[in-house]
Amino acid sequence: MTGTASTLRTEYAVACASLSVGYGRPALAGLDLSVAPGQTLALLGSSGSGKTTLLNAIAGFVPPLSGEIWLSGRLASGRGRLVPPERRRIGMVFQDHALWPHLSVLDTVAYPLRRAGTGRADAQRAARAILDQMGLGPLAERRPGQLSGGEQQRVGLARALACAPVLYLFDEPTAHLDASLRAQILDEVARRRAADGAAAIYATHDAAEALAIAHQVAVLHSGRLAQAGPPAAVYAEPADLTVAALTGPMSVLHAPVRAAGAGRYAIAVGDDRSTVPGTAAPGAASADPVILVRPDWASLAGPGAPDSPGTPDGPGAPVGCGAPDGAGLLPGTVTEVRFRGPHTDYHLATPAGPLLIRNSGPPRAGCGPARWRLLRVRLMP
Amino acid sequence: MPASTDGRAVTVSRAAAAVVTACLIGALVAVPLESLARVAAEGGLAGITRALTAPAGRTAIVHTVAVAAAVTALAVAAGTALALAVERRPARSRLLPRLLVAGPLAIPEFVLGFAWSQAYGPAGLTQHLTGLTLPGLFGPAGIIAVLTVYGVPLAYLAVTAGLAARADPALERAARTAGAGRLTTLRTVTLPLLRIPLLGAAALVFVTAAGSFAVPEVLGTPAGFGTMSTLVYTDLALSASPAAFTELAVLALAMVVLVLLALGPLDLWLARLRPAARTQAPPAAVGRRTAGDRAVMAVIWCYAIVAAGIPMLTLIATALTRGPGLAPVPANWTLANFASGLSGGAAAALARSAGLALAAAIAAPAIGALVAGLARGRWRGPLATVVTLAYAIPGSALAVGIIIGYGRWLDGSALIILAAYVAKFWVFGHRPVQAALDRLPPGLTRAARLSGARPAAAVRTVVLPPLTVAGVAAAGLVFVLAFHELTMSTILYGPGTETFAVVIMNTQDLGGVGATAALALVLTVPVVAVAGLAAWLSRRSLLYVPNGPGSP
Numbered sequence: 037m038t039g040t041a042s043t044l045r046t047e048y049a050v051a052c053a054s055l056s057v058g059y060g061r062p063a064l065a066g067l068d069l070s071v072a073p074g075q076t077l078a079l080l081g082s083s084g085s086g087k088t089t090l091l092n093a094i095a096g097f098v099p100p101l102s103g104e105i106w107l108s109g110r111l112a113s114g115r116g117r118l119v120p121p122e123r124r125r126i127g128m129v130f131q132d133h134a135l136w137p138h139l140s141v142l143d144t145v146a147y148p149l150r151r152a153g154t155g156r157a158d159a160q161r162a163a164r165a166i167l168d169q170m171g172l173g174p175l176a177e178r179r180p181g182q183l184s185g186g187e188q189q190r191v192g193l194a195r196a197l198a199c200a201p202v203l204y205l206f207d208e209p210t211a212h213l214d215a216s217l218r219a220q221i222l223d224e225v226a227r228r229r230a231a232d233g234a235a236a237i238y239a240t241h242d243a244a245e246a247l248a249i250a251h252q253v254a255v256l257h258s259g260r261l262a263q264a265g266p267p268a269a270v271y272a273e274p275a276d277l278t279v280a281a282l283t284g285p286m287s288v289l290h291a292p293v294r295a296a297g298a299g300r301y302a303i304a305v306g307d308d309r310s311t312v313p314g315t316a317a318p319g320a321a322s323a324d325p326v327i328l329v330r331p332d333w334a335s336l337a338g339p340g341a342p343d344s345p346g347t348p349d350g351p352g353a354p355v356g357c358g359a360p361d362g363a364g365l366l367p368g369t370v371t372e373v374r375f376r377g378p379h380t381d382y383h384l385a386t387p388a389g390p391l392l393i394r395n396s397g398p399p400r401a402g403c404g405p406a407r408w409r410l411l412r413v414r415l416m417p
Numbered sequence: 418m419p420a421s422t423d424g425r426a427v428t429v430s431r432a433a434a435a436v437v438t439a440c441l442i443g444a445l446v447a448v449p450l451e452s453l454a455r456v457a458a459e460g461g462l463a464g465i466t467r468a469l470t471a472p473a474g475r476t477a478i479v480h481t482v483a484v485a486a487a488v489t490a491l492a493v494a495a496g497t498a499l500a501l502a503v504e505r506r507p508a509r510s511r512l513l514p515r516l517l518v519a520g521p522l523a524i525p526e527f528v529l530g531f532a533w534s535q536a537y538g539p540a541g542l543t544q545h546l547t548g549l550t551l552p553g554l555f556g557p558a559g560i561i562a563v564l565t566v567y568g569v570p571l572a573y574l575a576v577t578a579g580l581a582a583r584a585d586p587a588l589e590r591a592a593r594t595a596g597a598g599r600l601t602t603l604r605t606v607t608l609p610l611l612r613i614p615l616l617g618a619a620a621l622v623f624v625t626a627a628g629s630f631a632v633p634e635v636l637g638t639p640a641g642f643g644t645m646s647t648l649v650y651t652d653l654a655l656s657a658s659p660a661a662f663t664e665l666a667v668l669a670l671a672m673v674v675l676v677l678l679a680l681g682p683l684d685l686w687l688a689r690l691r692p693a694a695r696t697q698a699p700p701a702a703v704g705r706r707t708a709g710d711r712a713v714m715a716v717i718w719c720y721a722i723v724a725a726g727i728p729m730l731t732l733i734a735t736a737l738t739r740g741p742g743l744a745p746v747p748a749n750w751t752l753a754n755f756a757s758g759l760s761g762g763a764a765a766a767l768a769r770s771a772g773l774a775l776a777a778a779i780a781a782p783a784i785g786a787l788v789a790g791l792a793r794g795r796w797r798g799p800l801a802t803v804v805t806l807a808y809a810i811p812g813s814a815l816a817v818g819i820i821i822g823y824g825r826w827l828d829g830s831a832l833i834i835l836a837a838y839v840a841k842f843w844v845f846g847h848r849p850v851q852a853a854l855d856r857l858p859p860g861l862t863r864a865a866r867l868s869g870a871r872p873a874a875a876v877r878t879v880v881l882p883p884l885t886v887a888g889v890a891a892a893g894l895v896f897v898l899a900f901h902e903l904t905m906s907t908i909l910y911g912p913g914t915e916t917f918a919v920v921i922m923n924t925q926d927l928g929g930v931g932a933t934a935a936l937a938l939v940l941t942v943p944v945v946a947v948a949g950l951a952a953w954l955s956r957r958s959l960l961y962v963p964n965g966p967g968s969p
Binding site for chain 2: 092095096097120121122123124126127128130131132134135136137138139147148151152192195196198199205
């Protein structure tokens, strides 16, 4: 994913090498990033992390301070070269849709075709085909002002599609849409991408969206690449707490921990102790580490379980993980229960700090003392 | 039942405001126009035809249309080009070019025209220094050049406001990624987005140029080149016969028809279109200064120096030099021109002008707020149109109409001049206040009412404070325009009610070059100084130009 050797560049739809972009103070510094054809890279970061700057640099709107951008094996930016945006074969979908208010939907989608030299009638025919394909045919004569937010963004997508791009750039396309429209757009994006095999870079600040849509996730923080890798790896093994916070919900526990061999760690919470599988981030072994727990890495036992050791099959039996006995159960107090449909969130106060547990199904416990089980951990410096 | 009494109070106050608005429009717009039409119709159709086909009248109409069309074409093209070159640059570097382009707006037309004649005319500065004069300065070319200096900033500001309100940079980026080059993007996206502000600017420039009196008077009359406004002025000054007065009224009415033809449908159409294409304000453009930027700045500096810098410096030199033809060196410096200029009635006229301008500056935003506050719903567009059209009525025509309508009662009183100022500059009180009002979220008063404020208290506590800035800015603008006003004042003044601008023009008529220059400086410098200071203090807000009166 971070290929810097120039021989590798030909294999990628887009490759950035030591890329720095900005005005005086770099907004992006020393970035190495590449996306193979047919792959989707999610660019995950909070606002101001440099996502839009990177997209604008790749699209050719901003010259790099240093470094290079290669598109399909051709140098597009860098070494004094700046291929203009209109010759990069990039389709971009904008956060604010960026639909031209003076053009109808049909003319908007026909625009890239017209610029490519297609005649008016042919361009409109092709645009209509794209619109029909996306179920937007009935909107063809409308102006952007007459469309809903979701429709506007789908038109923006249709326009990007009409560019027949080698690379799609999505700049937070769902940021201004509600959840159901978001899902609709994401489905559309996935279908399109699967159909034409182009590469895509999808900028978002939404971890769930990034993990769901991408083959690779690149986490940007303060203009630097904090971590990159497959979604599951970035989620399970974040390089630091910042990346961990950006890539999904998490809790941080402060408790004595020691390596128990074979990738297992012994953790003491209150008077109880549990030994669980885990990984350690670089640098976590030496100093006093903190314990990162994703909500699905713990499960809740029933309330009052420790007080009724003789009734393991009763209401106090552990739930969710099928633990065979009370061993390894840790103490805590459920302070809040949030039913979210497919799963339930339990907020716990534990001797090691607040903890979020997410288990499937409806609520199985109310507020009050509870026992919980750790399934896995990641130690962070 | 407090709710029902509140409701009744609102209905009653709405009705009262409607009556007041109707009376104001009737008194300030309808009565003058009706008077004009009545007198014009006195000679019957034959009289109207005779007036319009008489050689003087026909020539004046042709001259007016030709000059206004040329000025519109030049100013819109130049203003658009300059704005597009400057306004996509980093925010910090936009202030200076804006001030350089808009600066001449702070100079009265008469003063700039006179300054051009002193700088570029025969025996002017450039002839002293280089032996060159501007060919055709006295005549259509000179008139078009000076009026274009006033038209360029109108187009520039309209494009700037249009870029801020309509042309989100993402729209241009979308075009670039869709395969359009720079020029294609300009042609297919940027300019179409600016179509409405550009049409508005073109209409405004046309109306301003067609109604201009001072520039044709100072640069055209000496060459025997007359426009409709100068013809109205000369006819009024020279003719006493009723038949001639009827011809004059016909001519004035023709001016009104001319600008209404250019403006009326456009403004209604714009009012219908405007709300549709609103995007959020774009983030400030960023980037480094390039050689192209420096070239653009060099062009703007040259333009500003030629258009206003050299003429105004010449004016200062003329005012400070003992006699015409002497070199403006320290040995020849004197303040005698100021003393002689300000002797007689000039000082009293200066005080009178300031008082009239102050009264107009208070009245216009107050009336504007009243009308804007009333004009909700379906009356909003038409009312704004009426107010705009009142501005579009050429000053000469409006003044003649006011004389006919109110001369019987107000002849010889400065009130008649004040009425003309308020009628003419009402729009500059109305539009900014209306715009500020439109920007207020509708929830504000509701939240205040739910927080326990009665209707009047809600208006006083949450509606008026955000309008203060717009109101003060409007008052300042109206003050300057009224203080500088010449066209209507020359027609309406009587013995003892001369305004300062009239005194300057009469001084120039009598040939007192040094005294004219001195008085012109007295008229111009305070306004330029205050405007410059205000611009400096508000340089932050100047970087965002809202849709103001610059785009009718």
